[in-house]
Amino acid sequence: MDSIPLVHASLGEQELAAVAEVFASGWPAGQGPRGKALEAQLAQKYGVADAVAVSNCGAALHLAMLAFGVKPGDEVIVADYGFPAPAQAALYVGATPVFADVRPDTYTVDPQAVADLVTERTVGIIAVDTVGMPADYAELQAVADRHGLFLVEDAACAVGATYQGRQAGALAEVGCLSFHGRKGASSGEGGALLAADPKIGADARLRSSFGIGSIFDMGEVVGLPIPTFTEIGYNFKLSDIASAILQVQLGRIDELLQRRDTVARQYAELLADDDLLSVPYVPNDRTHAWQTYMVTLDAGVDRGAVATELRGQGIGCGHGTFAGHIQPVFEAKQKCPVSADLAARQLAIPMHAELTQDQVARVAQALRSAVRTHASTGRRAA
Ligand SMILES: *Cc1c(COP(=O)(O)O)cnc(C)c1O
Numbered sequence: 001m002d003s004i005p006l007v008h009a010s011l012g013e014q015e016l017a018a019v020a021e022v023f024a025s026g027w028p029a030g031q032g033p034r035g036k037a038l039e040a041q042l043a044q045k046y047g048v049a050d051a052v053a054v055s056n057c058g059a060a061l062h063l064a065m066l067a068f069g070v071k072p073g074d075e076v077i078v079a080d081y082g083f084p085a086p087a088q089a090a091l092y093v094g095a096t097p098v099f100a101d102v103r104p105d106t107y108t109v110d111p112q113a114v115a116d117l118v119t120e121r122t123v124g125i126i127a128v129d130t131v132g133m134p135a136d137y138a139e140l141q142a143v144a145d146r147h148g149l150f151l152v153e154d155a156a157c158a159v160g161a162t163y164q165g166r167q168a169g170a171l172a173e174v175g176c177l178s179f180h181g182r183k184g185a186s187s188g189e190g191g192a193l194l195a196a197d198p199k200i201g202a203d204a205r206l207r208s209s210f211g212i213g214s215i216f217d218m219g220e221v222v223g224l225p226i227p228t229f230t231e232i233g234y235n236f237k238l239s240d241i242a243s244a245i246l247q248v249q250l251g252r253i254d255e256l257l258q259r260r261d262t263v264a265r266q267y268a269e270l271l272a273d274d275d276l277l278s279v280p281y282v283p284n285d286r287t288h289a290w291q292t293y294m295v296t297l298d299a300g301v302d303r304g305a306v307a308t309e310l311r312g313q314g315i316g317c318g319h320g321t322f323a324g325h326i327q328p329v330f331e332a333k334q335k336c337p338v339s340a341d342l343a344a345r346q347l348a349i350p351m352h353a354e355l356t357q358d359q360v361a362r363v364a365q366a367l368r369s370a371v372r373t374h375a376s377t378g379r380r381a382a
Contacts, residue, residue, distance in 0.1 A: 004359045006316030008352040009181045009188075010256055011245070018244040030237030031214035038243040039192075041250060046170040048194045050201025053243055054208050057156040057178030057191040059236035061089035061126070063204040064174045064193060068124060068150045070095045075121045079109035079128040079135065079154070081339040084324035086126035086154050091330075098122070099325040101336035102130070105281050107294075110338075111139035117334070118143070124150035129158035129168050131321060132184070132289030133282070137163055137171040152176065156191075157291035159184045160257040164285050169194055179242070184256060184289050185249040187242035208236040259353040260290040263360055267293060267349070270364035276301055276371040277347075293351035294320040295367070296342065300376035303347055309370040310349075315363055320346025 022028055035053050042051035054060050070076060072094030078086040080099040087097035100113040107130040114125055125144055127135040137153070144151040155161075156178035158168035169175040179190030195201035206213070211233030218227060238246075249256075268279045276298045282288050297303055303319075310317045323343035325332040350363055 001314055001362075003314030004316060004350050004355070004363060005352070006318055006348060006350050007182050008354050009186045010252070010353045011186065011249075014248045014252075015245045018248050019241055022241050022244045025240075027216060028239055028241050029215070030239050030243075031209060032216040032240040034240035034243040034247070035238060038238075038247050038250075041247060042192055042194065045250065046167055046175070046194050048170055048175075048196055049198040050195045050205075052193045052195070052201055052205045052208060053238040053246075054191045054193060054204075054236045055238055056180065056189050057154070057176050058085045058088065059208070059234070060176035060191045060193040060204075061085055061152070061154065062092045062234075063207055063236065064152050064176060064200075065089050065093045065095070066207055067174070067195075067200045067203040070123055073121065074123040075119060077114050077117050077122060077125045078324065079126065079130070080324050080334075080336040081107050081342055082128035082130050082154070082321050082324075083156065084322050084327060084330070085156070086128060086152075087324045087330055089126070095123070096121075097324070097330060097332070099330070099332050099334045099336055099339075101334075101338050102342070103136075104338050104342075106130070106133055106135075106283065107342060108133055108135035109140070111136050111143055114140060115143045118147050118149070122147065122149060124152065126152045126154055127172070128154040129156075129161060129289075131292040131294060132157045132161055133280070134158060134161050134163035134168045134171060134286045141172070150174070156180075157183060158289045160253045161289035162287045168289065170196075173197060174200060179246055179249070182291070184260070184291055185246065185253055187238075187245040187249065190238050190242045190246060192238075207231055207233045209233060210235055256353040257289060259355075260351060261288075263351060263355050264288065264290050264293060266357065266360045267364060270361065271295065271368070274368055274371070276375055277367070290351055292321070292348045294346040294348050297345050297347055297371060298375065299345065301371050302374040303345065305374040306347065306367070306370040309373065310363075310366055313366050315366055316350050318348045319343070320348055
């Protein structure tokens with residue numbers, strides 16, 4: 001039987017044609033015509049003052065911390081359940097990440113947990129749209145406003161999702177997107193910072209190119225003014241090759257998301273009645289981008305054995321996502337029991353836009369059978 005991968009980036013002929021055009025143009029590096037066009041496309045799509053194309057979402061989060069002036073001794077409250085890039089970003093600038101637990105039903109950060117962690121050293125909050133599910137931005141913004149904190153949306157997984165009719169990525173004053181090969185729109189590696197305040201966007205763009213402006217633009221200037229380096233900068237630029245790929249991918253977001261949404265509906269239909277696992281819940285006021293589809297196994301099911309069995313049948317799977325507070329690098333003092341429990345029990349099953357109905361049915365059937373085989377005896381009899 002053919003194998004069914006956990007993830008698959010939908011890149012094809014259209015993206016290849018866009019790359020060929022960049023080759024012909026002679027400007028493959030960043031902040032050239034394609035990069036600028038992508039930034040304009042993103043700013044327009046998201047209705048934000050500025051969009052900065054960068055090398056990855058980790059860089060976007062780092063630039064956000066720099067733009068908000070986060071410094072050593074500051075505390076940044078981060079959502080615990082998700083790829084722990086936000087906590088890393090706090091560490092890049094010498095601040096302390098403080099981990100807030102998540103809601104057991106949506107896996108997104110619990111606004112009350114955030115409010116409870118605010119101290120006089122807190123400067124901001126980074127919420128995560130967990131595997132594509134937007135967090136509770138109305139409540140989070142209220143906490144941020146009450147205490148004068150910045151709010152960043154890590155929308156790495158959420159391209160295409162919505163919250164109260166608004167697009168994920170534009171739900172806070174700064175949104176960070178990822179275009180990594182495992183996300184809903186991809187250029188292999190890539191990211192963007194979306195800013196409601198043009199000053200934040202300009203700061204991020206300058207620091208993303210070693211603290212000087214676009215080298216492409218300098219080539220166009222009449223005369224030879226001497227460029228000045230005014231900030232400590234980094235090289236976080238996105239190449240024009242990647243930008244060209246993303247311009248095509250952005251045009252395909254709705255189509256790709258619709259296909260993943262169909263897969264999610266089919267899984268829900270085939271798995272909802274199983275008493276040894278539960279499927280994701282999506283509140284009425286938001287839509288999911290389905291970067292990952294995670295089921296939650298009953299506590300009596302041996303997850304490792306289920307994964308081994310699925311992989312033995314050529315079906316890709318993985319743990320859900322990460323509980324940051326238990327990772328040794330962060331030396332966290334907080335306890336996040338909901339996140340720790342989810343990290344122990346969730347299983348990611350194949351989710352991408354190329355899955356066929358038959359493949360989804362085969363995954364669901366194999367999963368139902370495997371959880372039965374690997375449930376503790378008491379549960380199996382039930
Ligand atoms: C994937 C991911 C990132 C990192 O994105 P890169 O583009 O690989 O740097 C950050 N945050 C979350 C929540 C992610 O899932």
